[in-house]
Amino acid sequence: MNSRTQSLAIEDLKHIHLDALQEICNIGMGHAATALSQMIGKPVHINAPQVRLASMAEVPEIIGGAEQVVVGIYLQIRGEVQGNILLIFPMESVQALVSLLTGEGPGQQIALTELHVSMLKEVGNILAGSYLSTMEQLLQITLLPSVPSLAFDMVGAIVDYILIQLGQETDTTLVIKAEFFAKDQKIRGHFFLLPDPISLELILRASRVQEGTGETR
């Protein structure tokens, strides 16, 4: 059990690690979808999360095409494990969410009002908070979300900020992506988790996947 002394490089992740991450994220994101559905009063579905290793150059494409204009809500994960959560909502989903939550008619607004901004951040808080508290219980580690920050621009330009944080320590990042949607409501969004490379080992250890057990896969 000398894995404590060796840091696990992202490039060394094996199938079993990725499967374990996918499984624990699946549970967490299921809880997040339930929380959102309680907030909007409509059923929210979530697709099984995809776990991918990607170079910095590939990340904007995974997140959704660098030039697409979206609302991005960003939260840092603090605590024993550090990382980044990014929620991406295409504009038509933002309008549908806002009209559902405020009762406003579906406007054509391009500008976000203060009310829209705080509402979208609250959606971010609820999704990230319920995801992280599920993970805390599963993994027995502390995970605290920061206050959400909001950006309204091209996907590539928003994700830049996260890549700058990660890029100081790595060239390859783990991207966990899940799509959630409310049927018939035109609400869909993506939940992205980009753990800090140093934290990966801790997550995997907490999920009881040990180095070496995946050799035969």
Added chain:
Amino acid sequence: MKKAPCLRVRISEFQVARTPATLKSHGLGSCVGVAIYDPQTKIGGLAHVLLPSSKKLNPNSPSPDTADSPRNPFKFADLAIEEMRDELIRQGCEAGRLIAKIAGGANMFPNRYNTNPDHVVKPGIGKRNVQAAKGKLKELGISLAAEDVGGEHGRTLEFDIETGNLCISTSTGDVRII
């Protein structure tokens, strides 16, 4: 007539091409695009840099320089600009004729959306990238002909090697040529 090729430049990459060609980089936020060309030979390059300097890695990182195996030096403004300059010269550019234009370095989480004092995003990152790029260009003696930096919007860049025009389009629909 055959259409001039358009080459993608992704984050932490650079491309060098000879006219007729366009180099394109999508969705730069706090990143900086550095275009350098030689107007006589009409050879130019575009770099899409993520971080200011290879010298200021996080000291808390467990293994700042080694463990990170496919380490990509071109994510750093200093290394990317120097290597791109060398490549331009290898392809026939004259060092003394090189001209640069830069764009990017925005703050993507502006105060108007983020009034909470605990807001985690630090706005200075784009500015540091711009300063680092300018510093490196100055050190290499490459004159900066034009810039479109800062602000609170993402940019898509198209660099036309034939004219040396750097066309910037933003999410708000603005198009500027520098």
